[in-house]
Amino acid sequence: MPRILDPNDKYYIDNPGRVQAIQAEMHKRGIDVYLGSRIRTMSFVMDAFCPWRSYLIIPPEGQPTYFTFVVDSMRVADETWLDEDNVRAYGPMGGMDQTSAITDFIKEELGITKGRIGYEDGVSTWTAEGNLSHWEYTHFKDALPGFEWINAHDIIDGLSIIKDKGTIERFRTASLIVDEGHKAARAALENGGYKGMTETVIAGIAALAMRKAGSVSEWNFAGLNEISSGYRTGLGACTPPTTKEIQAGDPLMLDFHSMFKLALGDHSHNYLIGPVTKRQRWHADNFVAIIQTVLDNYRAGTTPGTLAAIMMDFAESRGCGDFIQPACEHGIGLFGDEWRIGAVVNPDLPYWTDQDHVYAENEMVVCAMQYAAPEENIGFRYENDIVIVKGGCEVLSKYPLGIEEIS
């Protein structure tokens, strides 16, 4: 049974309004039908978790129709706000393969046999973005000979930049759930609890705490809860946990992820396991100061390029410019939207963050910084969902900023 939308719910999203906004933009561009395929498009419109290869067909007016792999269509129909008949399936049957199901629906049920069709193409750093594959594009195009194909993903990208109240509330809750993971991890590690504990175990302890608090997924494609200890903290920004045991003298990075109503909690916190050297403390103090400086400079009207320059200048002034990676954020939205900032495809460097994007109120990013001194077997990571406001930013994880020493 489809979900009933309640405007009084603090997590309410005006999903029909989103569809109307997309349709208005389609109308402006002369697009007769939109064929979405990216996960972020499904999340933005369906307001449901859509992990299988899916397609969203948005007509000029009225509800979209969603197609997914047949094994998951009933669950999605139960969780989305769309009418049951607007949640369809494709599967391994004559007439029901992806090409037939989608193109027959457009031609026969929508009655659109020619015109301009918007679709989603591009490139991303993460595998599961969901752009239309060459195979899909070729076969859909052959089955819809009367159509001009227009890459139109920027309609969704543009409309999803500014977060509405319900979306921000979801992110606030997701971030507080992540804090429960950090509290549980801290409690497990202190007073010698770290001894014999592996990275995978601490990831699981946090996962359990977050699940208890209402998280439905550690959503992150790069290793769920990412953990690194010792030399691995200096290896960069993707550290799926291993069975490596946490040792005395290690730096330790905990990057936890929660999902609440498709909003993505994401907070990294760092520790130094005693005994701590002066050099380790120096690195840690540098990183905390850099984070604070960047957070202090977020505000509506600034740009990613400006923030990165502030960060690098500050790091240089402390003598640690060699250790900080030259970027401080990535995009964030509902599940599947965790890539570049902005909606403009810069022709000189397509599908990367637009460094001149001007932040507006109620945009969200993950403030993300990586400090790495691999030759010294040390590194740190900071991530936190933030909401841009007029004169600053709201930091959503409330776990105290700092790099504590524990033993």
Added chain:
Amino acid sequence: MADKHVYLSQSWRDDALKRLQTELTPEKMNHVTTSMSNIYKNCPDGEEHFLFIECDDGKVTRVETGTGEPPQGVFRIIGSYETFARISRAELGAQKALMTGKLKLKGNLAKALRLAAVSDRLNKVLAQIPTQY
């Protein structure tokens, strides 16, 4: 030979309706309300035939055969005369015919799958009709 009905003829249709109503109770049909049109391509007479079946609360209320455009059904299944004939002779399962692309389904697949067992029961009854293909 004389007691066999020509496949999809009026007498075959009459026998089909009678058998479906007699042998399939609303309980066996899960009280479904639905309809489907089978479209027969490449028929021996060169024409395109159809078989239309309608159920209301599990009772088979309508069976129609004919040529040309069939009544509007919730589902439409398209295939060759030979494929449908093989299914009716129990030489080929309907599910296998769909899964190998010999039959093409049009309609809501999620809903259709919920009717797979009901569809099998229908086909088993139709397979019992003495038929001349």
